Amino acid sequence: MIDHVRDLASVRDATDRLLTAAAKLNNDSTAEPSRLPGWSRGHVLAHLARNADALVNVLAGRPMYPSAETRDADIARDAPRALAEQLEDVRQSAAGFEAQAALPADWSRTITLRNGVTDSASRVPFRRWVEVELHHVDLGIGYELEDLPADFVRREITFLASRFSGNPDVPATRVTDGTHAWSTGRDGEPEITVSGPAPDLVGWLAGRRDGSALTAEGGLLPALPPL
Structure with a gap:
């Protein structure tokens, strides 16, 4: 809530x-x-x-x-x-x-x-x-992104993952920092799993980092539309 x-x-x-x-x-x-x-x-x-x-x-x-x-x-x-x-x-x-x-x-x-x-x-x-x-x-x-409060980072990842949820231009994707997991992209079973440190995840989702520090399994790192 x-x-x-x-x-x-x-x-x-x-x-x-x-x-x-x-x-x-x-x-x-x-x-x-x-x-x-x-x-x-x-x-x-x-x-x-x-x-x-x-x-x-x-x-x-x-x-x-x-x-x-x-x-x-x-x-x-x-x-x-x-x-x-x-x-x-x-x-x-x-x-x-x-x-x-x-x-x-x-x-x-x-x-x-x-x-x-x-x-x-x-x-x-x-x-x-x-x-x-x-x-x-x-x-x-x-x-830096690493200085952001941890609870803020988790909530912002949740918010941004939801923002891209159902987007037909983003493959069905599982996003995880190893502790928490989120789903985003078009509907369906996740095609790609993107994993990495939470600050890098929020940076990628928010268009602040290119995602080079992240790992993508099952395909290439999805290209996200501008916010």
Whole structure:
């Protein structure tokens, strides 16, 4: 069962870790490339702030973004800002998300995200946690997939495996870290078993690693569609 209160506390902790680490940057290093193609570290920080605002909209019953073009334009606008302004924006937008989440609400209700995707409101805090943790890694400032909390990694593998479940372009696949196992891809008995350390599995599923550290039995490592 999803515990949105616990997830909100995890979001707060993850945000504090990110802000502490990013505070060691400077204006020049913020303008340097992140690990996301075409994005500087400033783009990543700007996206984190605007994503918090967007999830406030979701919880309040408004459209997540006015449009895809507006989302992209806001990130591009905010990316070149000085580090101090970036950090304050991340901090204030995170506080806004936390304040919205503290309002009395039916957490079992269905909410609408980008591109018409729907989900339970109770999963929104976890979705925000994903944003903060993975984009902390994307900043390329010493926080790696191996540093992610173990419970987060297991839940994110579960979430991503479910996201690709039933996809006709992904062969029926068993994913395992040797302790836990997940099924993904098109329906049917698993054709391929992908195994390896949990951080490498989440990196492959999330498009952060190429899967070269993983082992595929029964066929080639599946090529995953973009998230």
